[in-house]
Amino acid sequence: MSANPYCYKYPRPALTADCVVFATAEDEGLQLLLIRRGGEPFRGQWALPGGFVNMDEDLHAAALRELEEETGFHPARLEQIGAYGRPDRDPRGRVITIAFLALVRRPDDPVRGGTDAEEAAWFPADQLPPLAFDHALLIEDARAMLRQRIRREPIGLDLLPQAFTLSQLQSVYEAALGAPLDKRNFRKKILRFDVLKELTGRRQTGHQRPAQLYAFDRAAYKRLQKQGIDFEC
Amino acid sequence: MSANPYCYKYPRPALTADCVVFATAEDEGLQLLLIRRGGEPFRGQWALPGGFVNMDEDLHAAALRELEEETGFHPARLEQIGAYGRPDRDPRGRVITIAFLALVRRPDDPVRGGTDAEEAAWFPADQLPPLAFDHALLIEDARAMLRQRIRREPIGLDLLPQAFTLSQLQSVYEAALGAPLDKRNFRKKILRFDVLKELTGRRQTGHQRPAQLYAFDRAAYKRLQKQGIDFEC
DNA sequence: TCAAAAGTGTTTACCATACACCCATGT
């Protein structure tokens, strides 16, 4: 920077990237990944995973790196929500954060903490603890974005394993939208797009009738998009 | 900042706010406001109006201020599009910009330049000159956002005077969506919401049959929203 | 009388919605 003849002389804010990471759990609805802060300010409080962007690092890359460092997760999807920059949002001074929406499959084993994070844990998205900074606001916006996006793009699949049942998929939609859906109508709508292919294997979910497994057919989805048909579910 | 015990020591990027300002013109489709840069880098090239965010200034406020300084415009609407931060997007070094979508009524008199802007001018959104930085990308995203938003919220009205004809409103939608619409269907759909009220005066658009003028009924729209009915046009 | 835009209804096809019962399995 200092070698560059055009280097700006203006005062500069600090820049962070934060991730709003959602997953779903069977019968427990939408889950949110939080970390307990290991440093000041807000030490010991719950907050979104995230941290400072390096000077030669893309915003997405920074969000991914921080998430990996603090929680070990690699999201299937990471989309920008927006920039949050109220002058008083950080007690240390001017800090702008770029928020990202991340969707992951929730693993069975508990999450571990990492750099700058004493602890990481999943919370039901409707029962969150008090949060550091303006993170409650970022989460609200992330949920709104998820609600909108899941109806127009097949991003719900990022929350499931490669092979899944229609009931699981329906649960994901119900968790994301926060409303129950009609089983028959849901199946009709989603199958009409022809982007799910039946897997010949079946599977036992325990002690009920085994359910048909499906996988997402990415090629078929691309074909739909090219035809300009918009997936709306 | 420096008085604050928690002040960050990380290297910091510079922070700017840029505005993608759209208007519509009769029979000319969607128009975009650009300025010709008065300083390096990209001196003399066309670019979005915008500039540095002050350290105690909200992002929206910064965008508004810069727009006012460079072009004299006060948009009816200013919404954040997102943050753009590729490390190589500015030859001077690391500069993050927050992009905003602004909608204005295009005045009859030509626009003036201002601080840091030799010149300001309207361009048809489909025939833009070469642009500085990654501004072509911001504009593409802004158009996508406009297309989506105009179908769910009555923001098209921000592009029109208080009293307008249904034909004018239809032109706005056609310009924003980039597609022709059926006149009868458009009128039916938009009038069904009961958010436009007829003004008793009429008006002569020149030398054809005079058209009915309408005004937006903000109270009626608020009522709709409370009922949870979503405006979709 | 002509040009130019304003204004107006009906038909059709599709899709969202609502709704209830039988099936396959494990215990």
Next chain:
DNA sequence: ACATGGGTGTATGGTAAACACTTTTGA
């Protein structure tokens, strides 16, 4: 046998889309 979730079809109402002519004015 029964409990549990898996799986299926139909009827109805509403709305998006397609479509063409008459009206009013100024020139």
